[in-house]
Structures are given as C-alpha cells and as structure tokens.
Amino acid sequence: MRKLLIQNLLRLPLTVPAPPPSAQALAELGARVDRAARVRLGRSLSIREVDAGSCNGCELEIHALNNAFYDMERFGLHVVASPRHADVLLVTGPVTANMREGLERTYAATPDPKWVVAVGDCGRDGGVFAGSYACVGGVSAVIPVDLHIPGCPPNPLQLLEGLLALLQVS
Amino acid sequence: MTATHALQALLEASQSVTEHRPWPRVIVTPETWNTLLEGLASGAWTLLGLWGEPVMVHLAVREAASGTLAIASLPCPTGQFPSVGRCHPPAQRLERTLVDLTGLRPMDAVDARPWLDHGRWPVRHPLGSATAPGESMPPYRFLPVEGESLHQIPVGPVHAGIIEPGHFRFTANGEAVVRLEERLGYVHKGIESLLNGADVGRAARLVGRVSGDSTVAYAWAFARAVEAATETEAPERAHWLRALMAELERLANHCGDFGAICNDAAFAMMLAYCAVLRERVLRASATCFGHRLMMDRIVPGGVAHDLSADGINALRALIAEFRHQFPALIELYDKTASLQNRTEHTGFVKPALIQQFGCGGYIGRAGGRAFDARRAIAYPPYDELLFDVPVLSESDVNARVWIRIREVEQSLRLIEQILEQLPVGPIGNALRRPGNAREGVAVVEGFRGDVLVWVRLTAAGAVERCHPRDPSWFQWPLLEAAIEDNIVADFPLCNKSFNCSYSGHDL
Ligand code: SF4
Numbered sequence: 001m002r003k004l005l006i007q008n009l010l011r012l013p014l015t016v017p018a019p020p021p022s023a024q025a026l027a028e029l030g031a032r033v034d035r036a037a038r039v040r041l042g043r044s045l046s047i048r049e050v051d052a053g054s055c056n057g058c059e060l061e062i063h064a065l066n067n068a069f070y071d072m073e074r075f076g077l078h079v080v081a082s083p084r085h086a087d088v089l090l091v092t093g094p095v096t097a098n099m100r101e102g103l104e105r106t107y108a109a110t111p112d113p114k115w116v117v118a119v120g121d122c123g124r125d126g127g128v129f130a131g132s133y134a135c136v137g138g139v140s141a142v143i144p145v146d147l148h149i150p151g152c153p154p155n156p157l158q159l160l161e162g163l164l165a166l167l168q169v170s
Numbered sequence: 171m172t173a174t175h176a177l178q179a180l181l182e183a184s185q186s187v188t189e190h191r192p193w194p195r196v197i198v199t200p201e202t203w204n205t206l207l208e209g210l211a212s213g214a215w216t217l218l219g220l221w222g223e224p225v226m227v228h229l230a231v232r233e234a235a236s237g238t239l240a241i242a243s244l245p246c247p248t249g250q251f252p253s254v255g256r257c258h259p260p261a262q263r264l265e266r267t268l269v270d271l272t273g274l275r276p277m278d279a280v281d282a283r284p285w286l287d288h289g290r291w292p293v294r295h296p297l298g299s300a301t302a303p304g305e306s307m308p309p310y311r312f313l314p315v316e317g318e319s320l321h322q323i324p325v326g327p328v329h330a331g332i333i334e335p336g337h338f339r340f341t342a343n344g345e346a347v348v349r350l351e352e353r354l355g356y357v358h359k360g361i362e363s364l365l366n367g368a369d370v371g372r373a374a375r376l377v378g379r380v381s382g383d384s385t386v387a388y389a390w391a392f393a394r395a396v397e398a399a400t401e402t403e404a405p406e407r408a409h410w411l412r413a414l415m416a417e418l419e420r421l422a423n424h425c426g427d428f429g430a431i432c433n434d435a436a437f438a439m440m441l442a443y444c445a446v447l448r449e450r451v452l453r454a455s456a457t458c459f460g461h462r463l464m465m466d467r468i469v470p471g472g473v474a475h476d477l478s479a480d481g482i483n484a485l486r487a488l489i490a491e492f493r494h495q496f497p498a499l500i501e502l503y504d505k506t507a508s509l510q511n512r513t514e515h516t517g518f519v520k521p522a523l524i525q526q527f528g529c530g531g532y533i534g535r536a537g538g539r540a541f542d543a544r545r546a547i548a549y550p551p552y553d554e555l556l557f558d559v560p561v562l563s564e565s566d567v568n569a570r571v572w573i574r575i576r577e578v579e580q581s582l583r584l585i586e587q588i589l590e591q592l593p594v595g596p597i598g599n600a601l602r603r604p605g606n607a608r609e610g611v612a613v614v615e616g617f618r619g620d621v622l623v624w625v626r627l628t629a630a631g632a633v634e635r636c637h638p639r640d641p642s643w644f645q646w647p648l649l650e651a652a653i654e655d656n657i658v659a660d661f662p663l664c665n666k667s668f669n670c671s672y673s674g675h676d677l
C-alpha cells in the first residue's frame with residue numbers, strides 16, 4: 001500500500017481541467033434561479049440522486065463523477081445520503097408508475113430552496129420507454145424540473161457541465 | 171434411454187414447433203409439464219426461464235449432464251397451469267410476475283402475492299388476453315416473523331447511495347439479521363409490452379436498455395436470437411468484435427465492483443484505484459466503438475461500428491495499463507488483513523442453494539457452480555478462444571471478489587487474443603426475410619451471469635413477442651439467504667458482492 005501511495009505523490013494528477021459550463025444549460029437556468037438562493041447556499045451543492053426507473057446506465061455515469069478524472073467534489077459538489085440534506089435532486093429514469101410516489105416523497109422531504117436536475121433522455125421525456133403503461137414519462141411530469149441534461153446516458157463531462165452551470169447561477 | 175438424456179427423450183415424445191431455433195421448443199401436455207417440474211425439483215434440470223403469453227406458459231430448461239436446452243410450452247385454454255413454483259422455489263418470483271403480466275393462474279401456488287404489480291399501473295395483466303383497468307391493491311403483506319426481541323428495519327425504495335430502487339425489509343435480533351425479505355418491481359418499465367410489435371431496430375435498442383450495465387450482453391443475446399430465428403449468420407469479424415465489447419463490459423463492471431465492494435468495507439483507496447481503471451476501460455470503449463457503454467453497437471446481423479487503428483492502439487494501451495496496475499491492487503487486497511476480515515465468511519450462500527437456483531455469474535462460480543455460457547454453450551467466437559473459467563467453493567464475499575479478479579485477468583487474455591486474431595471482412599449482414607413467423611432463443615454470458623432472450627418474429631419481420639430474462643432472477647433470492655445470521659452492517663458488503671440488477675429483474 002505504501003508503494004502505491006508514494007507513487008501517487010510523484011505522479012501528476014489524472015484530473016481533467018474544469019469544463020466551461022454549458023451555455024444552453026445556463027440559459028435554461030437563468031430564468032429559474034434568483035439571487036437570494038445564492039446567498040443562502042454559497043458555493044457548494046449537496047446532491048441527492050434518485051433513480052426513478054432508469055436502466056442503471058445513467059447511474060454508472062453519475063458514479064463516474066466521483067472518480068479521479070472528474071472529481072466533482074473539487075467544485076463543492078457532493079452526494080448526500082438523505083434528501084433532507086440536499087439542495088439538488090438528480091433524478092434519472094422515465095419515472096415508473098411504481099416509483100412515482102417515491103419520487104414525490106423524496107421531493108417533499110427536500111428543504112427549500114431546491115433544484116431538480118433531470119438526467120438522461122429518459123428523465124427528459126421517458127426516452128425509449130415513453131408510452132409504456134408502466135411509465136409516467138419524464139421527471140417534469142411529476143415534479144418541477146430546473147435543468148435537463150439529455151443523453152443516453154449523458155457522459156460525465158456533460159453531467160459536470162450542467163452541474164457547474166447550476167453552481168454558477170445558484 | 172440413459173438418465174443423462176432424459177430431457178431429449180421427453181422432447182422427442184412431444185410435438186415440436188417447427189420454426190424455433192436453435193434449440194427445440196415443444197408443445198407439452200399437462201402430464202409432460204408435470205414430469206418437467208419433477209425433473210426441476212429433483213435437480214436433473216436447471217430452470218432457465220418461465221414466462222407467459224395470453225394462453226400459454228413457456229418453461230426454459232437445461233440439462234447440465236447432456237447440455238440439452240429446450241423450451242416447453244403448455245397451452246392454458248382455461249387460463250390455468252400447474253404451478254412451477256410449488257415444486258421448484260426458484261420459479262416462484264417468475265411465476266408471480268407471469269401472473270401479474272398475463273393474468274394466467276397457477277394451480278396450488280404457494281405464494282399468491284403480486285410481485286411486479288404494485289397496484290399503480292393503469293392496466294392489469296398488460297400482456298394477457300383480457301387486460302382490465304388497473305386497480306389499487308391492499309398493502310403488500312410481508313412474510314410474518316415471530317419470535318422474541320425482534321425488530322424490523324425497512325429500507326428503500328430510495329436508498330442512500332447512487333443505486334437503483336428496491337425495498338428491503340430486515341428483521342433483526344440485536345445486530346443479527348434473522349430474515350431479509352426483498353420487495354422489488356419499482357423500476358418496472360413494461361419493456362415486454364413495448365417490445366410487442368416493435369421493429370427489430372427499436373427492439374434492439376429496448377433490449378439493450380433492460381439493464382444498462384449489461385447493454386452489450388443483452389444486445390448480443392437479442393441479436394443472436396433474431397439471427398437464429400431468421401437463419402442469418404453474422405460475419406465472422408462481427409462475432410469477434412462482439413466478444414471484444416463483451417469482455418470490455420466485463421472488465422469495466424468487475425473493476426467497478428471490486429472497488430465498490432472494498433469501499434463498503436470502508437477501504438476507499440481500492441475504490442479510487444478501481445474507478446480510475448474502470449474509467450480507462452470506458453474511454454477505450456468510446457475510442458473503439460463511439461460510446462462509453464457501447465450501447466446500440468451490437469445489432470441483429472452484425473455490429474454497427476468497426477474497430478479502427480485508433481481503437482486498437484487504445485486497447486493496447488489499456489491492457490498495458492492493467493498489466494501494470496492490476497497486480498498491485500490484487501496484492502493490496504490480498505495483504506490487507508483488516509479488509510479480508512470483513513469479506514471472509516461473510517455472506518455465505520450454501521452451494522446446494524446455488525445449484526438449486528441455477529445461479530450463474532460470479533455468485534454461482536464462487537459457490538462451486540462452474541456454469542459459464544461462454545464455455546457451456548460455446549457460442550462463437552468463444553469456441554476458438556482460450557480462457558479459464560475460475561471456480562471457487564467458499565461461496566462468501568471474499569470468493570466473489572476473487573472470481574471477479576480472476577475474470578478480469580481472463581478478460582485481458584481474451585482481449586489480447588481477439589486483437590491478435592481478429593478476422594478481416596464485413597461487420598454486418600442483412601437479416602434474411604424468410605417470409606413466415608419465426609422464433610429464436612439465445613443465451614449470452616454477461617458480466618453478472620447468463621442472459622437469456624427469446625423472440626418471436628412476425629412474417630413481416632417485426633417482433634411479435636420477446637422475453638429477456640436477467641441473471642438476477644436466480645440471484646436476488648439467494649441474497650436473502652446470504653445475509654441470514656450476518657450483522658445488519660454487513661448487508662452493503664453482501665449486496666455489493668452480489669450486485670444484482672434491479673432494472674434487469676423488474677423489466
Ligand atoms: S437515458 Fe439511457 S442510460 Fe439513462 S436511464 Fe434512460 S435508457 Fe438508461
């Protein structure tokens with residue numbers, strides 16, 4: 001273990017430079033977020049991830065945000081275990097009928113001010129699963145959404161761009 | 171007739187469906203159905219799947235001794251069929267699902283509770299002949315637990331981490347778990363209904379999203395089933411590229427799991443290293459095939475993306491990186507006593523249960539069941555590749571870690587062989603249009619275990635019915651057994667060592 005740790009001290013970090021926030025995401029958010037929230041939240045965001053029916057592909061890429069390449073904690077973005085500690089709900093999936101109540105209750109348990117980010121094509125409008133009897137179709141069909149990050153799944157840089165935009169306006 | 175060919179004899183005595191490939195599908199009488207159930211219960215045959223249509227139930231079985239694989243179909247004109255779960259517990263959840271989706275009724279079923287249907291759909295029995303409007307249901311009845319000083323811990327469906335939703339009901343005595351009962355179905359997306367009537371292209375996209383972490387395995391199984399049905403042969407190069415993708419998927423997932431399991435024993439360093447390796451696999455995959463998870467890259471008839479010189483360079487660099495880094499991580503795992511203290515003897519599953527459930531993947535192979543579809547069914551190109559199938563007998567978290575470690579090594583070996591021997595030529599063939607209704611079935615070894623896909627195509631070549639069966643069906647129930655008598659705090663460790671798919675199971 002010591003060898004590995006020493007190697008780490010000597011090597012350059014893997015972490016890529018911060019990407020610029022996505023212009024499209026900034027525009028979508030600009031309308032929704034006011035200055036008061038910024039004062040309240042400062043420069044960090046606590047994120048609660050909610051899988052509302054995803055195929056688990058989006059979760060894999062959200063997980064990757066914590067690896068050394070993307071290292072989202074350096075921006076003050078961290079994942080918390082309870083919605084009661086969260087500023088942001090990061091929601092994936094076409095919202096299944098069976099998860100609808102779970103999502104609604106998680107939203108209700110998140111203190112104001114709060115943001116909802118719908119991840120993936122599924123989170124946007126149900127994606128490939130749209131039209132199924134078992135899906136409600138898109139996160140915004142159930143709770144208000146502030147930002148969409150499309151993709152199937154969006155890659156970690158796209159996720160980071162969206163979240164950084166949120167951090168800028170928050 | 172020898173006992174090892176009993177299944178063959180049974181098949182020959184039944185009426186077979188002509189346009190079903192590559193293994194037979196037979197229409198059976200209730201008597202033969204019951205003989206099949208006895209064979210399952212006695213352990214002569216392994217259950218591979220159980221699903222329904224409006225007036226028929228299908229049972230996929232495999233005889234380990236002879237390697238015979240077959241589907242038996244029982245017509246249910248009265249809407250009833252002899253319960254499979256009654257004689258063979260591994261079928262119970264599949265059977266409850268079949269009831270939820272088709273409305274057919276198993277006779278003398280031991281568990282009449284719904285499974286995927288939570289009373290929240292606008293329809294009942296969406297795959298049945300008489301779909302009724304949905305109705306709310308009484309609260310789910312968890313199994314009774316009796317005894318002194320017991321307390322219950324309900325967990326989920328929304329969990330604390332970045333993880334799929336499901337409900338776990340623990341009953342504990344102090345710290346020790348006396349029973350875990352799972353309640354799943356939260357991510358049921360109605361994929362089978364969406365598949366009905368879909369064209370093959372859309373169906374491939376859907377099946378490739380049954381479980382995102384196994385998108386390659388699912389897409390491959392679907393492609394093989396469609397190719398079997400239409401008697402289309404994919405070009406040789408496509409077979410090899412498919413295997414390359416499958417091994418990259420295995421590498422990425424096993425790496426991720428290795429780190430995540432250690433992290434659940436509070437050994438975060440391993441997660442940090444493994445997450446970097448995993449990321450490198452995904453980046454190489456993107457360079458090779460244009461998508462980090464390689465979604466939609468395997469299509470019926472071949473593959474959608476060829477490997478370029480850049481891709482080959484990326485893979486060589488990836489293998490070099492693994493050969494350099496991975497041994498140090500193995501050593502780190504092997505020499506950290508505090509970590510092994512958590513994983514050894516934790517989450518033990520009786521090998522007899524593993525056999526009974528036909529449990530595949532690293533869980534099966536960590537508990538003495540050697541089945542690996544790449545070896546047992548030897549679909550191309552695995553019939554031409556050299557690899558070992560590691561098997562252990564300890565059947566604990568530690569053994570499940572070691573199987574993954576050994577399989578990472580084997581995947582590297584496979585990727586090297588593929589790069590050396592990759593045939594040149596086209597990467598796709600047009601699907602044949604036989605002009606009549608056709609059926610096909612395929613089994614492919616995903617990182618988690620064997621994925622089965624069965625499909626029926628219409629004369630016009632669209633999907634009439636398709637059933638994808640995740641390996642998790644035969645793994646989730648064993649997690650309940652694995653946690654018994656362990657402490658509650660070891661549940662994350664046990665759960666991660668299983669890493670069952672919620673989405674693949676809930677469908
Ligand atoms: S957007 Fe794609 S990757 Fe994400 S949950 Fe939907 S199907 Fe899966």
